[in-house]
Structures are given as structure tokens and as C-alpha cells.
Amino acid sequence: MDISEIIHQRRAVRLYKKDIPDDSEITKMLEAARWAPSGLNNQPWRFLVIKDSLQKNGLAEFTKYSDTIKSAAALIVVCMDVTDSYNRDKDLMAIGACIQNMLLMGHSLGLATCWLGEILNRKEDAGKYLNLDKDLEFLAVIAVGYSAVDTQSLDALRKPLESLMLKNSDVFKEEF
């Protein structure tokens, strides 16, 4: 698969088979994450891997997407180490880049993933449940497994590129 296929074919998958990915594949996702760019190369990301059913079920209590969390073979909790943070906006974007590396690597390995954000509505509770150090901010859960559903093309749900482009002639209308 080339990068274009990987980017276009990756989908959020919310239901997984019982098969368990090899630890080496999770490690490849984490290695990919580690190579994301960050401002001042501060690499503020930290990761916690959860595979134990009891732990997954406990974390599932903090989101309405509990079925996805329980169904996943593994969860990668992504945190920011605030002691490494220097600009919250840039650090959040860097962590988004880091997560995208993970998702793309996972897809290229034949794994399905879901970036769960709704759980942030209870991030403090979830962080307490995980006994996260006070310097660690809970920012995302990435569910990982083998897809149990057929994913479809969702072109219709994407804004066309034209609607995302700011016209240069508009923004520079006074100068040019």
C-alpha cells in the first residue's frame, strides 16, 4: 500500500474480532508515533498500553463508546507530559500528528483502529482510574484490533477540497 492508499483507506473501526495483534505490531505503531514532529522537538507524548480485560472494562466506564473499548484487543492511552509542554496549542497539534502516525502505521499492518475522543469529557476521572501522575494529561484513547466490520468508502462524508481552500484573491484583495 502506498501512503496515499493508507491515508484514504484508514477508517475508524468500532468493533473488533477476538484475534490479538502481536506485541511487535503495537510496538511498530508506538515507534511510528515517536517519530512525529513537535515544536522545539519537545516530544511531549507518553503512551500507556492496556490489554487486560479488567482494565479495559474499567476504563470503558468513562465513555459512551464502552463497547469499542471492551471489544478492542489493545488500547493505547495517549497523554501529554505537561512538564515537557511549552505551548499548549502546538503541543496538542504535535500529539495529533503523533496519533496520526500510529493510525497510519496500524492500517498499513492490517490493523483497525479508533481514535476515541469522547472519553475526554471525563478525562480527570479516567486519569484517576489509571493512576496517572499529576503531570500527565489524558488526551486520547486509541483502540486497536482486527476489524469485525466491512468498512465502506465515505467520500460523501468528506468536505470537498474546494470548500476547504481559502482563496488567495480574497485574502489578499487589498494588497493585490
Added chain:
Amino acid sequence: MDISEIIHQRRAVRLYKKDIPDDSEITKMLEAARWAPSGLNNQPWRFLVIKDSLQKNGLAEFTKYSDTIKSAAALIVVCMDVTDSYNRDKDLMAIGACIQNMLLMGHSLGLATCWLGEILNRKEDAGKYLNLDKDLEFLAVIAVGYSAVDTQSLDALRKPLESLMLKNSDVFKEEF
């Protein structure tokens, strides 16, 4: 190049040759950006492409990395449409994922890029210069061109994966 090579070999490049990438290559980067994941699929990203030297030189006034901006063949200004935003933290992470798609696609096409964040110190001024609508928040400039420098492996500048991992036994020490 497979995705792992692309992720590991991409580097921030701050000096470019005079050669100009074809518009179709910039479009491929923007198309890749468009397929990033976002919370509620809100796709809050917007893009402005700048190729004109006068415009580049004008924007270069707002950052100490003016040489990179002036040297780049093209700039992609990345904004958030705040009318599409529903959770700032999640939207910033989504925009980071969107930028990472751009950088990876660029690298796979043989283009060099630099994600410029320092200019955010003067984001309001830069946004005014670009005549950005009040609903558009200036979040990044991506410089694009053909590299004029030899990039080296920077393994030594990366935190080892082990230091990024939160130990499950620690965080669950009370439960398990």
C-alpha cells in the same frame, strides 16, 4: 517507500532549491490533509496556498524563520474554522493529524517541508496581514519545496520509546 520509511525519514527542511513543485503535487498534499480524522468528523481545517514572492516576503516579517519562508517554493497556511470547532483540544489534535498527512505525502513525493510554529507568536498580526476572516484561526505555516540541504539521521535527538512508555504496573499498582 513504505509508510515506516516515510515516517522515519521525514525531516524539517529549512532551505530549498529554486525549483518549483507542480501544483498537482501541492494538491496531493492538500488531498491527504483532507482525509485526516477529526472528532465528529467536523474537518475544521482550512488551507491557503501562497506562492507569490511578495506575499511570502510579507508573511516572513512575522517570524524569525523568515529565511525558510522566503526560500520555500510554496507555503500552505493552515487555519481552523472556529465555526466548525466543537472542542478546541480535539480540534487542535485533528489539525495536527491533518498536517502530518500533508508532511508525509510531501515526503513521499520527494518534497521537503517545514512545519513552522514560531510564527504563532504573532498569529494575530499574521492573520491580519493575510486578511483572514474573523472565524479563521491561524495555526501553522507549512513550507514546501525541494531540499537544498543534506538531511541526516537524527536518532540521537529522539527520546527512546522506553522513556515514553508509562508502565502499566505503575499506574495500576493499587488495583493489581
